[in-house]
Amino acid sequence: MLNNLLKNKGVIFISEERTKKIVVNNLTKIFGKKPKKALSYIEEGLSKDEIFNKTGQTVGLYDVSFEVYEGEIFVLMGLSGSGKSTLLRCLNRLIEPTSGSIQVGEEDITKASSERLRLIREKQISMVFQNFALLPHRTIIDNVAYGLEIQDLPKDERHQKAEVAIETVGLKGHEFSKPSQLSGGMQQRVGLARALATDPEILLMDEAFSALDPLIRSEMQDELLELEEKMQKTIVFVSHDLDEALKLGDRIALMKDGEIAQIGTAEEILTNPANDYVSKFVAGVDKTKILTAENIMKRPDPVVSFKSGLQVALKLMEKHGISSIYVVDKAKRLQGFLKADDAVRAQKAGKTMEDVIIKEFPKTTMDTPLQDLISIRAETDQPIAIVNENDKLVGVVVRGSILAALKTTEEDDEEQVEEVTQ
Amino acid sequence: MIVPQLPIGSVVESAVYWISDTFGFALDAFSALFGFIIDIFKDVLMAVPPLLFVVIIAAIAYLVGRKDWKLALGTALGFIVILSMDLWEYSMETIALVISSAALALIIGIPLGILAAKSETLYRILRPILDLMQTMPSFVYLIPAVIFFGLGNVPGMIATVVFSMPPAIRLTTLGITQVPTELVEVADAFGSTSWQKLIKVEIPVALKTIMAGVNQCIMLALSMVVIASMIGARGLGYQVLIGIQRVDIGVGFEAGLGIVIIAIVLDRLTQHLTPK
Numbered sequence: 001m002l003n004n005l006l007k008n009k010g011v012i013f014i015s016e017e018r019t020k021k022i023v024v025n026n027l028t029k030i031f032g033k034k035p036k037k038a039l040s041y042i043e044e045g046l047s048k049d050e051i052f053n054k055t056g057q058t059v060g061l062y063d064v065s066f067e068v069y070e071g072e073i074f075v076l077m078g079l080s081g082s083g084k085s086t087l088l089r090c091l092n093r094l095i096e097p098t099s100g101s102i103q104v105g106e107e108d109i110t111k112a113s114s115e116r117l118r119l120i121r122e123k124q125i126s127m128v129f130q131n132f133a134l135l136p137h138r139t140i141i142d143n144v145a146y147g148l149e150i151q152d153l154p155k156d157e158r159h160q161k162a163e164v165a166i167e168t169v170g171l172k173g174h175e176f177s178k179p180s181q182l183s184g185g186m187q188q189r190v191g192l193a194r195a196l197a198t199d200p201e202i203l204l205m206d207e208a209f210s211a212l213d214p215l216i217r218s219e220m221q222d223e224l225l226e227l228e229e230k231m232q233k234t235i236v237f238v239s240h241d242l243d244e245a246l247k248l249g250d251r252i253a254l255m256k257d258g259e260i261a262q263i264g265t266a267e268e269i270l271t272n273p274a275n276d277y278v279s280k281f282v283a284g285v286d287k288t289k290i291l292t293a294e295n296i297m298k299r300p301d302p303v304v305s306f307k308s309g310l311q312v313a314l315k316l317m318e319k320h321g322i323s324s325i326y327v328v329d330k331a332k333r334l335q336g337f338l339k340a341d342d343a344v345r346a347q348k349a350g351k352t353m354e355d356v357i358i359k360e361f362p363k364t365t366m367d368t369p370l371q372d373l374i375s376i377r378a379e380t381d382q383p384i385a386i387v388n389e390n391d392k393l394v395g396v397v398v399r400g401s402i403l404a405a406l407k408t409t410e411e412d413d414e415e416q417v418e419e420v421t422q
Numbered sequence: 423m424i425v426p427q428l429p430i431g432s433v434v435e436s437a438v439y440w441i442s443d444t445f446g447f448a449l450d451a452f453s454a455l456f457g458f459i460i461d462i463f464k465d466v467l468m469a470v471p472p473l474l475f476v477v478i479i480a481a482i483a484y485l486v487g488r489k490d491w492k493l494a495l496g497t498a499l500g501f502i503v504i505l506s507m508d509l510w511e512y513s514m515e516t517i518a519l520v521i522s523s524a525a526l527a528l529i530i531g532i533p534l535g536i537l538a539a540k541s542e543t544l545y546r547i548l549r550p551i552l553d554l555m556q557t558m559p560s561f562v563y564l565i566p567a568v569i570f571f572g573l574g575n576v577p578g579m580i581a582t583v584v585f586s587m588p589p590a591i592r593l594t595t596l597g598i599t600q601v602p603t604e605l606v607e608v609a610d611a612f613g614s615t616s617w618q619k620l621i622k623v624e625i626p627v628a629l630k631t632i633m634a635g636v637n638q639c640i641m642l643a644l645s646m647v648v649i650a651s652m653i654g655a656r657g658l659g660y661q662v663l664i665g666i667q668r669v670d671i672g673v674g675f676e677a678g679l680g681i682v683i684i685a686i687v688l689d690r691l692t693q694h695l696t697p698k
Contacts, residue, residue, distance in 0.1 A: 094607055122613030133604035137626045147612040149622070198612070 021202065021234040022068040022091065027100035029086055029258075032057035035098045048257060060086045061258045064100070071232040075249030077239050083258035084238045088204050091236060092125045093117055104202065122151055126195040130207040132187040134179035140190055141166065141175040147198040165193040168227065185216035196231075205237045209244065221247055242282065246270075246290055254278055266290055288371035288406070293364060296373075296405045297386045297395030303328050304338070306354065310347050313338055326385060326393055327357050334385055334393040337361040363387060366394065370405055373397055438566045449570050456522070456576045463518035472510050476501045479687070486694045493690055500683040509658065509680045516647055516657030517684060519575060523582035524643040528636060531587045535594025535635070536620065545595065552588045560585050560646055564653045578647060578655025586642035593635025597628030633696040640688050648681055658684070
C-alpha cells in the first residue's frame with residue numbers, strides 16, 4: 001500500500017549522471033586454507049553449512065556486487081556475522097578477497113601490487129575503526145598525523161595538516177593530550193580526524209559510532225552528515241544499527257550470511273522490502289520518522305494564478321468540488337490560499353485576488369518527516385502545502401493522506417508481528 | 423625389562439668436542455672479542471672515581487625514576503655501603519660482566535623475539551629450545567662454556583648470555599603478538615611499510631612487555647654471573663666462592679650483600695625504564 005502512495009506522489013525525479021567511485025563485482029571471500037575447493041562447491045550450489053562440513057572452509061562473502069557513487073554515504077548493514085566488516089576490509093584489502101574484482105576509480109585494486117596497494121592506502125582510502133584504535137603512546141596531534149608521517153612528510157607540514165583536521169572535528173585545544181585523557185566520543189573524533197588528515201577520496205568507517213553511548217552517537221552522526229555536506233567524500237559505513245543506517249545512508253545494502261539481501265535508499269528498503277528477511281529486519285522501524293512529505297503528498301490540483309482572476313478560481317473550485325484553492329504567481333511560486341467564501345465576497349466588493357488570499361497557512365518542504373507533518377496538522381485544519389527549494393508548490397498533504405500512511409504503517413507492523421510469531 | 427641405553431650423554435659430549443676442535447680458531451677469536459668488550463666496560467667503570475660514580479648513578483636514578491629522590495638516595499647509599507665494604511673493584515667487575523652479557527643477550531634476543539612474533543614456524547622451532555634453555559640447571563651451561571672458551575670471564579659471559587636470553591625473546595614475542603589487531607590494521611590501513619609498522623606501532627605498543635623482558639634478562643644475568651665464578655669469572659661471585667672455600671662467613675656475607683645491593687639497584691632502574 002505504501003508503494004501505491006509512493007507511485008502516486010506525482011513527483012518526477014531528476015536523474016543525474018553520477019560517477020561510480022567503487023564498483024564491486026562478484027566478490028567472494030572464503031576463510032580457510034583450501035578456498036578453491038570451497039569455491040567449486042559453491043558453484044555446484046551447496047549451502048554454506050554443507051561446505052563447512054565438507055571442507056572446513058567458511059564462506060565469508062559470496063558473489064557480492066554493488067556500486068558506490070562519488071560523494072554518497074553507502075551503508076553496509078547487517079547483523080554480526082553477516083559479513084559486513086569483512087566486505088569493508090576487502091575494499092582496502094586488509095582482508096584479501098578470494099575472487100571477484102573491486103574497481104576503485106579506474107583501477108582494479110584486487111590486481112594492485114603490494115607497493116601500489118600501499119600507495120592507495122596512503123593517499124586514496126582511509127579508515128575509521130570501531131574501537132577508535134588510537135595509538136596510546138602518541139599525543140592526539142601525532143595520532144592524527146600518523147598517515148602523513150607514513151607519507152614521510154616533514155614534521156611541520158604534517159602537524160599543520162593535522163591541525164586543520166583536528167579543527168574540522170572540533171577538538172582544538174586537545175592536540176597534546178594523550179588518547180586515554182579523552183572521552184569515547186572525543187577519541188572517535190580523533191579517529192575521524194586521522195582518517196581525514198590524508199585527504200582521501202574514500203572513507204571506510206567500520207561500526208565507527210557503535211562503541212559510543214546513544215546521545216554521543218546521535219551527535220556524531222549529525223556531525224558526520226554536516227561534514228559530508230562540506231567535503232563530499234565517498235563514505236562506506238558499516239553499521240548493525242538500522243536507525244543509524246537509515247539516518248546516514250544515501251543508500252543502504254542490507255547483508256545476510258555474506259550476501260546482499262537488498263540495496264536501496266531507506267525508503268525503498270522500508271516500503272518495498274525484497275524478501276521476508278528484509279521486511280522482518282525493518283519491522284521495528286518507526287516509519288513516521290522515515291516517510292516524508294514527498295512520499296505521501298498528493299498532486300496540488302488544481303492551482304490558480306493571480307492573472308486568472310477570481311472567476312476562474314471559483315469555477316475551478318466548483319468543478320473539483322472543493323472549498324479552497326492554492327494561488328501561485330507566474331513562476332509557480334506559492335503565494336497564498338484562497339477560500340471560496342472569500343472569493344465570492346471579494347467579487348461582490350470588487351476586490352482582487354491579492355486582497356483576499358490567506359497568507360498564513362501551513363507550508364513545509366518535501367523532506368519533512370511524517371511525524372512532523374502530524375504535529376503541524378494537529379495545529380490547523382487546513383491542508384499542508386509542500387514546496388520545493390524554490391518555493392514552488394509541488395504537493396499537498398491533506399488529513400486523509402496522513403491517516404492513510406499511518407494506517408498502512410500500522411498494518412505492515414501487524415502483519416510482520418504475525419509473521420514473526422508464526 | 424631392559425630398556426636400551428640411549429647414548430645421549432656421549433653424543434652431546436662428542437659434538438661439543440667436535441665443535442671445539444673444528445672451530446677452535448673461531449672460538450678463540452670470539453673469546454678475544456668478548457674479553458675485550460668486558461675489559462672496556464670494566465676499565466670505563468673503574469676509571470670513574472668511586473664517589474663520582476655514586477653521584478652519577480644517583481643522578482641517573484633520579485632522572486630514570488622521574489624525580490623520585492628516594493630511589494636516588496637509596497641507590498647512593500647502597501653503593502656507599504659497597505665502597506665501605508671495600509668491594510668496589512669486584513662490584514665493578516660484576517657490573518661490567520652483567521652489562522656486557524645482558525647487552526649481548528638483548529641484541530640477539532629482542533630481534534629474535536620480533537621475528538618469532540612474525541613467523542609462526544620460527545616460534546614453533548624456538549619454543550622447545552627456550553624451554554630447554556630455561557629449565558636446564560644453570561651449572562650445566564658452564565661445562566661446554568669451559569671447553570669452548572677456557573676459564574675466566576668470557577665463558578662466564580657466554581653461559582650468562584645463554585641463560586638470560588629466553589625471557590627477552592619470550593616477552594618480546596608476547597608483547598608484539600599482543601598488540602591489538604585494530605592497531606595493526608591502523609598501521610596497514612594507512613599504508614605503512616612493515617618497518618614503519620614495527621617501529622611506529624608494534625614496538626611502542628609492546629614496549630611495556632618488552633621492557634619487562636629486559637628487566638628479567640638483566641636480573642637473570644646477574645644471578646648467572648655469580649654462578650659463573652665457578653669457572654673463573656671474576657667479581658663478587660668469586661668472593662662468595664672464596665667465602666665458601668675458606669668457610670669465611672664474613673667474606674661470603676659481605677660479597678652476598680654487595681650482590682643484593684646491585685640486584686636491587688638494577689631491578690629498580692630497569693623497572694622505571696618501562697613506560698607507564
